[in-house]
Amino acid sequence: MNRFLIGGRVLKTALAVTLAIVIAQHLDMERATLAAIVALLTVQKTFYHSLMQSFAKLGSVLLGGVLGTAFSLIFGVSPLAYGLATLFAIYICLRLHWQEHIVLTAITAVTVIFSSHEMPLIFSLQQILTALLGAVCGLAVNYLFTPNHKREVYEKLREVEAGLRRAIDFIMLEMLEPGCDEDEFNKEVGRLKTSIEEGLDLAKLFQEEQRFVIHRETDSERYRRTFEIFKSQLDRLEEMHNLARRIPVKVPHAAPIVQMFRIVQRMQYRRAEGRHHHYKLVNRLMKRLEQSFEEMEMPGSRDEFISRASLFHLFQEVKRYYRRMQEMPFAVLEKA
Numbered sequence: 001m002n003r004f005l006i007g008g009r010v011l012k013t014a015l016a017v018t019l020a021i022v023i024a025q026h027l028d029m030e031r032a033t034l035a036a037i038v039a040l041l042t043v044q045k046t047f048y049h050s051l052m053q054s055f056a057k058l059g060s061v062l063l064g065g066v067l068g069t070a071f072s073l074i075f076g077v078s079p080l081a082y083g084l085a086t087l088f089a090i091y092i093c094l095r096l097h098w099q100e101h102i103v104l105t106a107i108t109a110v111t112v113i114f115s116s117h118e119m120p121l122i123f124s125l126q127q128i129l130t131a132l133l134g135a136v137c138g139l140a141v142n143y144l145f146t147p148n149h150k151r152e153v154y155e156k157l158r159e160v161e162a163g164l165r166r167a168i169d170f171i172m173l174e175m176l177e178p179g180c181d182e183d184e185f186n187k188e189v190g191r192l193k194t195s196i197e198e199g200l201d202l203a204k205l206f207q208e209e210q211r212f213v214i215h216r217e218t219d220s221e222r223y224r225r226t227f228e229i230f231k232s233q234l235d236r237l238e239e240m241h242n243l244a245r246r247i248p249v250k251v252p253h254a255a256p257i258v259q260m261f262r263i264v265q266r267m268q269y270r271r272a273e274g275r276h277h278h279y280k281l282v283n284r285l286m287k288r289l290e291q292s293f294e295e296m297e298m299p300g301s302r303d304e305f306i307s308r309a310s311l312f313h314l315f316q317e318v319k320r321y322y323r324r325m326q327e328m329p330f331a332v333l334e335k336a
Contacts, residue, residue, distance in 0.1 A: 012145050013043045020137040024130060031111070031127060034061070035134035037104070042138025046149070048208040050142040054135035060101040061108050061131035064089060065124035068112025077113060085109040149206040153223045156199040158333055160230050161272050163192045167237045168265045174244035175254040175261075175314070178307075185241055192234050199227045222329040229328050236321050243314040248303040256289055257315050264322045274331025286319060 020039035024032035038057045044050040067085045075081035089106040093099065108131075112124050170185040207220035247254070263285075267277045293312055 008145065008147060009043065009045065012141050013040055015145075016040070016043050016138045016141040019141065020134045023137065024133055027133075029126070029130050029133070030115075031130045034108075034111075034127060034130045035137070038131045038134030039138040039141075040134075041104075042135050043142050045147075046205050046208040047139070047143050047146050050139055054139055056098070056101055057104060058128070058131055058135055060093075060098065060104040061128055063092060064105040064108025065112055065127050067092075067105075068109035069121050069124045071109070072113045081113050082110055085113060149202055150219060153199060153202045153206050153220075154333070156195060156202055157223060157226060157272075160192060160195050160199060160227070161269065161333065163188060163195065164230060164233060164237065165265050165269060167192065167234070167241075168261060171237065171240050171244050172258045172261055174241065175247065175258050175311070176250070178244075178247045178250055182241070182245065189234065189238060192230075196227055196231050196234065199230075200224065203227060222332055226329055226332045229324060233321060233324060236317055236324070240314055240317045240321075243310045243317065246310045247307045249307055251304060251307045251311070253293075253308060253311055256292070257311055257318065260286065260289055260315075261318050264318060264325065267322075268325050268328075271325065271328060271330060272333040274334035279326070282322075286322070289315070 016039040017036045020035040021032050024035040029035065038054075038061070041057055042050055042054045044053055067088055071081040071085045071088075075084070086106050086109065089109050090102055093102045093105055098105070108127060112127060115123055167185065167188050170180075170188065174180050174182075174185075203220055203224040207218070207224065263282060267279075267282065270277050293315075
């Protein structure tokens with residue numbers, strides 16, 4: 001049943017078309033349907049994209065009007081005029097890389113020839129004004145009812161950051177209690193991958209809304225960079241989980257690494273929230289923990305040797321995760 005739900009963009013499009021028709025009829029415009037078509041095509045996911053589409057559609061109507069007027073004046077209302085107008089409309093659109101505007105351009109040209117009779121220039125101007133009305137209606141509706149992409153991206157970032165911390169919990173549990181069920185971890189990873197891709201798409205939409213912001217880093221750029229960092233961090237967490245799964249027996253050396261990982265986990269949250277942390281102190285603790293590996297006694301069994309080797313490599317991954325975490329934009333989850 002969910003696939004039949006009507007979304008916000010559908011409602012915006014219907015409103016823009018209705019508004020365009022009402023105004024066109026009120027102004028006694030003969031081609032009210034053209035205003036409706038342009039309004040329909042103008043409504044997009046973001047106002048910037050809508051603005052670009054409106055310029056493109058107006059350009060198509062203008063080009064079609066010029067072609068229709070020219071061939072109507074030269075050949076009159078004849079099959080040759082229709083054919084040549086269509087041919088030139090397709091050729092020019094292809095040369096301008098306007099493939100998606102070929103139909104509208106050709107239809108406008110043909111309509112001008114068909115309806116022009118003795119005043120093709122005046123009819124062509126009427127077509128352009130009607131298309132402009134449709135574009136303005138579409139832009140107005142899209143501007144007034146633009147989705148809050150910033151809030152959507154913010155919520156998705158918070159969701160992913162919390163998911164990464166849950167994934168870390170799974171890894172720490174596996175380090176302390178080898179042999180845990182990995183199904184929940186794999187499900188969490190799957191959800192995170194989907195959420196990160198959705199977040200990147202939302203950040204792209206939000207970036208379109210901020211194209212007019214110059215001379216400074218936009219929020220959309222910070223959000224996009226954070227999602228990219230989260231994506232690489234998730235890959236690193238998957239590698240850590242694989243290393244933790246290779247630990248055959250429970251060993252005491254896992255406890256200090258888990259403690260350090262828990263500190264990194266909290267630091268990630270604090271950095272995202274805009275709260276400072278003592279990085280120098282954590283760096284010293286990591287260096288001391290790495291030295292402790294060199295001071296360990298020789299393993300007493302093969303399983304202990306494998307466990308210790310896996311833990312050492314896992315600790316190296318924790319350090320890489322920690323360094324990458326510091327590249328994350330500060331206070332990205334701080335509420336405005």
